Amino acid sequence: MLFTQKQVTRSKKIVILCNDQKIPITVYGGGSGTVGGVFPLNGGITIDMGKLNNIIEFDRESELISVESGLILDNLEESLNYEGYTIRHFPQSMKSASIGGLIATKSVGQFSTKYGGIEDILVGLDVLLPNGKIVKTTRVPRTSTGPDIKNIFIGSEGTFGIILTATLKVLKIPEKMIFSSYLCQDFFKGIDAIKELLQSGLKPPVIRLYNQEESELKFRKIGLNKKGSLLILCHEGLKNIVDSEIKETNKICQRHGLTYTGDKIGKMWYKHRFDTKGIMEYNQKTGGISDAIEISVNWNGIKKLYQEVIQYFKKNSIKFAAHLSHIYPTGASIYFIYYVKSDDESKAEKLFFQTWNEVLMIILKNNASISHHHGIGIVKKELLKEELGEGYDILLGIKNCLDPNKILNKGKLVD
Numbered sequence: 001m002l003f004t005q006k007q008v009t010r011s012k013k014i015v016i017l018c019n020d021q022k023i024p025i026t027v028y029g030g031g032s033g034t035v036g037g038v039f040p041l042n043g044g045i046t047i048d049m050g051k052l053n054n055i056i057e058f059d060r061e062s063e064l065i066s067v068e069s070g071l072i073l074d075n076l077e078e079s080l081n082y083e084g085y086t087i088r089h090f091p092q093s094m095k096s097a098s099i100g101g102l103i104a105t106k107s108v109g110q111f112s113t114k115y116g117g118i119e120d121i122l123v124g125l126d127v128l129l130p131n132g133k134i135v136k137t138t139r140v141p142r143t144s145t146g147p148d149i150k151n152i153f154i155g156s157e158g159t160f161g162i163i164l165t166a167t168l169k170v171l172k173i174p175e176k177m178i179f180s181s182y183l184c185q186d187f188f189k190g191i192d193a194i195k196e197l198l199q200s201g202l203k204p205p206v207i208r209l210y211n212q213e214e215s216e217l218k219f220r221k222i223g224l225n226k227k228g229s230l231l232i233l234c235h236e237g238l239k240n241i242v243d244s245e246i247k248e249t250n251k252i253c254q255r256h257g258l259t260y261t262g263d264k265i266g267k268m269w270y271k272h273r274f275d276t277k278g279i280m281e282y283n284q285k286t287g288g289i290s291d292a293i294e295i296s297v298n299w300n301g302i303k304k305l306y307q308e309v310i311q312y313f314k315k316n317s318i319k320f321a322a323h324l325s326h327i328y329p330t331g332a333s334i335y336f337i338y339y340v341k342s343d344d345e346s347k348a349e350k351l352f353f354q355t356w357n358e359v360l361m362i363i364l365k366n367n368a369s370i371s372h373h374h375g376i377g378i379v380k381k382e383l384l385k386e387e388l389g390e391g392y393d394i395l396l397g398i399k400n401c402l403d404p405n406k407i408l409n410k411g412k413l414v415d
């Protein structure tokens with residue numbers, strides 16, 4: 001605790017000094033963000049939150065844990081597991097992402113379909129403002145005391161304040177966890193099935209529906225030569241509830257013509273769910289760049305949008321894959337992965353960004369959102385105004401109020 005106080009006092013002094021001198025500050029959590037959030041566009045100093053990494057309090061009765069923001073999520077999960085608890089927020093980057101970074105980018109985890117995003121797990125936080133004041137929000141289940149202050153900082157990407165601590169919901173490790181998988185005739189048949197699953201009130205924590213291109217790769221890995229789309233599901237919770245959820249899920253899947261293909265592929269996904277080897281190796285090749293565009297769309301527009309994006313990839317001979325892994329009764333996030341290649345590094349980079357921008361334009365044209373969970377950073381900044389419309393000025397007003405000297409993550413999100 002003393003250590004904590006020392007760190008906070010030091011951070012406070014640095015922030016006040018920078019504010020007085022108008023020195024830009026970039027906050028660095030775990031550095032796993034994919035959109036350039038920690039890149040100090042305008043120089044200044046970077047504050048690494050890594051040493052602010054303690055667990056402050058574990059309130060078992062309320063199932064709440066309070067932590068310092070530099071704590072790496074995987075370390076938190078490990079400590080919780082030791083006590084029989086879990087956070088159930090599992091982004092693929094959890095071994096390197098910090099709690100503050102997860103809040104600042106509005107992250108989601110692989111089990112989001114049941115447990116939601118970080119906004120559903122965060123109960124309260126402390127934030128250091130550029131003037132040295134610390135905002136402490138109330139840590140209770142719900143408040144009706146005006147707009148919720150903590151929400152201002154969720155997704156603020158280090159531009160409104162420095163998140164110092166967070167109180168998060170935890171739960172006991174589920175009694176039972178079961179995987180299943182299905183083969184869908186095509187991607188759209190799979191979409192129809194998972195839409196019905198969610199709209200009938202079922203909420204398996206993991207639903208992963210891969211398009212044909214990605215499915216065939218996954219099937220080949222276990223020695224199967226199947227055509228169609230792969231659906232992986234995981235159910236967890238109390239044994240009797242899990243058993244009946246599986247029965248109801250199976251009925252819906254059968255009604256949509258899906259074929260049950262066992263639990264092996266789901267278990268394999270679970271075992272390797274943090275691997276990023278493939279994408280890393282591709283990016284290390286000369287002239288090879290791959291990345292993911294993660295967007296959010298309602299069911300009524302999902303098929304049209306998907307078709308338009310893949311037509312674009314095909315027309316431009318760009319290798320791609322896609323899957324849905326964060327599902328809601330009203331829609332889903334689509335994760336488009338694309339790969340560009342050229343013998344010339346600079347040509348590859350040009351093609352990469354051209355593709356990035358043109359795909360995002362298709363997303364906007366379809367009334368979808370340009371980011372479901374990676375945030376804006378540098379690479380989506382130009383299009384943020386386009387998506388938010390008049391709402392952009394509200395963010396600008398908040399920025400002007402909280403950081404009038406524009407020192408925090410200068411040049412990002414809103415300015």
Ligand SMILES: Cc1cc2nc3c(=O)[nH]c(=O)nc-3n(C[C@H](O)[C@H](O)[C@H](O)COP(=O)(O)OP(=O)(O)OC[C@H]3O[C@@H](n4cnc5c(N)ncnc54)[C@H](O)[C@@H]3O)c2cc1C
Pocket residue numbers: 026027028029030031032033034037038049069070090091092093096097098099100101102103104105106107108109110157158159161162163164276373374409
């Ligand atoms: C391989 C890989 C897989 C990924 N998978 C997922 C996934 O499944 N789900 C998902 O949501 N994201 C995923 N991401 C993206 C990334 O991990 C998240 O954006 C993560 O939330 C960033 O946390 P971080 O601590 O690394 O933040 P950083 O990268 O350090 O920072 C990100 C942004 O947050 C700000 N920030 C950091 N800490 C604070 C703080 N204490 N106060 C205020 N601002 C702060 C920074 O200034 C920056 O703007 C993935 C990334 C990689 C590389």
